[in-house]
Amino acid sequence: MPTLTEILARLAVVPTTVTLLGLAATAGLIVAITDWRACVFALATQYVLAGLLLTRVIRPEIAAIKTLIGVMICVVLYITARRAGWGKLPLEEEDRPSRFQLVLMLGVPFRVMTALMGVALAFSAALKLSLANVPLEVSFGVFTLGLMGAFAIALADEPFKGGLGLLTLFTGFELFYSSIEQSLAVVGFLGVVNFMIALAISYLTTVHTVAESVEESEA
Amino acid sequence: MIAGVLLFIVVPLVVAVVLYVVHRLQTLAAFIATGVAAVLGVGALWLPLDQVAMVGGRQVMLGAPVEVLGRQLVITGADRIVLAGLFLVAAGLFMIGWRANPGASFFPLGLAILGLLSAALVARPFLYASLLLTITAVLATIFLESGLSGKTRGALRFLVLMTLALPAFMVASWLLDLHALNPTDTGLARNIMLALTAGFVLLLGVVPFHIWIRPVVEESPPVAAVFVLTVFNSVTWFLLFDVLQEYPWLSSQQDMFRILQFLGLLTAVVGGLLAFSSYDFVHVLSYGVLADYGCGLIVLGMRTPAGLAAVMLATLARPVSLGVLALGLTLARQHVKSSQFEKLAGMGWFYPWTAAALIVGGFSLAGIPPLTGFVGRWSEARVLASAPSPYVLAVLGATLGVAAGTLRGLDYVFQPPSESAKALEHPREPRLMVALVVLSFIIVVGLGLFPGVVESALRSVVSCYTFFSAP
Numbered sequence: 001m002p003t004l005t006e007i008l009a010r011l012a013v014v015p016t017t018v019t020l021l022g023l024a025a026t027a028g029l030i031v032a033i034t035d036w037r038a039c040v041f042a043l044a045t046q047y048v049l050a051g052l053l054l055t056r057v058i059r060p061e062i063a064a065i066k067t068l069i070g071v072m073i074c075v076v077l078y079i080t081a082r083r084a085g086w087g088k089l090p091l092e093e094e095d096r097p098s099r100f101q102l103v104l105m106l107g108v109p110f111r112v113m114t115a116l117m118g119v120a121l122a123f124s125a126a127l128k129l130s131l132a133n134v135p136l137e138v139s140f141g142v143f144t145l146g147l148m149g150a151f152a153i154a155l156a157d158e159p160f161k162g163g164l165g166l167l168t169l170f171t172g173f174e175l176f177y178s179s180i181e182q183s184l185a186v187v188g189f190l191g192v193v194n195f196m197i198a199l200a201i202s203y204l205t206t207v208h209t210v211a212e213s214v215e216e217s218e219a
Numbered sequence: 220m221i222a223g224v225l226l227f228i229v230v231p232l233v234v235a236v237v238l239y240v241v242h243r244l245q246t247l248a249a250f251i252a253t254g255v256a257a258v259l260g261v262g263a264l265w266l267p268l269d270q271v272a273m274v275g276g277r278q279v280m281l282g283a284p285v286e287v288l289g290r291q292l293v294i295t296g297a298d299r300i301v302l303a304g305l306f307l308v309a310a311g312l313f314m315i316g317w318r319a320n321p322g323a324s325f326f327p328l329g330l331a332i333l334g335l336l337s338a339a340l341v342a343r344p345f346l347y348a349s350l351l352l353t354i355t356a357v358l359a360t361i362f363l364e365s366g367l368s369g370k371t372r373g374a375l376r377f378l379v380l381m382t383l384a385l386p387a388f389m390v391a392s393w394l395l396d397l398h399a400l401n402p403t404d405t406g407l408a409r410n411i412m413l414a415l416t417a418g419f420v421l422l423l424g425v426v427p428f429h430i431w432i433r434p435v436v437e438e439s440p441p442v443a444a445v446f447v448l449t450v451f452n453s454v455t456w457f458l459l460f461d462v463l464q465e466y467p468w469l470s471s472q473q474d475m476f477r478i479l480q481f482l483g484l485l486t487a488v489v490g491g492l493l494a495f496s497s498y499d500f501v502h503v504l505s506y507g508v509l510a511d512y513g514c515g516l517i518v519l520g521m522r523t524p525a526g527l528a529a530v531m532l533a534t535l536a537r538p539v540s541l542g543v544l545a546l547g548l549t550l551a552r553q554h555v556k557s558s559q560f561e562k563l564a565g566m567g568w569f570y571p572w573t574a575a576a577l578i579v580g581g582f583s584l585a586g587i588p589p590l591t592g593f594v595g596r597w598s599e600a601r602v603l604a605s606a607p608s609p610y611v612l613a614v615l616g617a618t619l620g621v622a623a624g625t626l627r628g629l630d631y632v633f634q635p636p637s638e639s640a641k642a643l644e645h646p647r648e649p650r651l652m653v654a655l656v657v658l659s660f661i662i663v664v665g666l667g668l669f670p671g672v673v674e675s676a677l678r679s680v681v682s683c684y685t686f687f688s689a690p
Contacts, residue, residue, distance in 0.1 A: 211369020
């Protein structure tokens, strides 16, 4: 059975352009859509793609560890989201709006515009602001994830989506920081920080959901 | 031989695990947490730094270094006083928590936070301190929700803003390594200054990154919010001082202090104005503490040892004022289920100790004599005597704003009660809470009248930081 490092090494043949497009798409999904299930899937894919991009600047073993931490974070978030009922909308069958109305109610057009603007900004920032010791393709990944993460935090009105934004932003920062500093102790600490952020988000989401359901039942 | 540093890190963490097991037994948990924090706080003051002492038949040396992952952890002369202050303040807050019902996880998480903050305080280089501080902040997010109010806006904002400081510190650390190789590069020095300033501005909750303070105070148990606003915040201040001490050339970077002073001015003005327009004691606490942070930054920007001493004195006075206010808020929420001025109208006639705690805490936070807050504010005003007038006006304005907000609350609290309110039966204030209020009044007035009791400790801490006195 191949090890995770070997899997990453095999996946490293994926062209950089595809990896970057994938990163932009997954980050864009986290900003644009409100469905928790799709967001967790997007985050997991994002960690794998970020791991692939990292193999260009750090040892595959370390990239594999970072990917593994990301996947574990996604498992925690998946379980939380599932227990919280996937952030369901409390709508009765007869009150359910049409799909088009729902899209407008959730502000999806605005979110999509924000995500597109984020990609455009990231592209121009990567070209104009060169990051020292960081290859251009990684710079694009850094700016894309950083900006999209910030936008996702700004647009979030509950802990789950806000947390996904924070984790996206941190992934972007790790892409940058791994290019300049490869201390194992720092990698370990960053992993702990990431995992603790996921646990905190999980806790806040649970508290938020429980309170909402209590309010609903009281109403 | 046991290194003292391990006592302050490992003991709270181990006891936190034990407390988590017995967290349903709130009284027991409160006593253990208070006892451990108080013993460690007194121990930090009592144990000699560079000599072996016998504790429980074991040799302990407070200043003995410990190596973890190739990094040295060591308690310095300043650290021991700061640790003593942190643990004693935490002990006081745990004691309040005993009767304030802040949630089952308040005590175990509080101790775990103390252990991690101790590690952050003694870890070198500061990159590891900032990583530990971020881990603590994440834990504090859960701690703030220990009351299970169900509202998560404040905790989420706190989590986001505190963790965003980490990238700034990590970049600063990398740039500092580069600067060591190329010390004449002014561009590099400027970037380091900007990264560090960004990190500390985020951690200190300076305007415009103050948006977590009010929701946290609104949604969390008051004692938990005060724990974060004092204990966590104090470590951030001392991390800033440690960084300035470790890299003395930073203290000659005028831009850094200009930025901090300007943001401090903005914070003091915004805090003072918002406190002035308060209609809730939660606002008085939130904006009062914001104004206090701002005043501290203004004075730090003066770049004098006297300014540094004033900031430390204000940092010491803050927990006392906020502790009293937290007691008042807890009692008000227990009796009236609110802390809004309108809802507290006439409350002073039925719950005099609750009203007194709210008013005394508010006035102390404003810096009104003869309360503890005055000591800090007065020393800040004295340092600013030679400063440009906007800074002096901002500090005075902050004092007046918070005092005016408290006065408005006082006006409501002692309004004649309505006939319907008189007809209601009002339960007596809990005796133990009243005893805690009386004890806190003794401390808040005692320290205000006799600040000399902390003078020697303060002097020894200030003397350890020489970055402003260096030629």
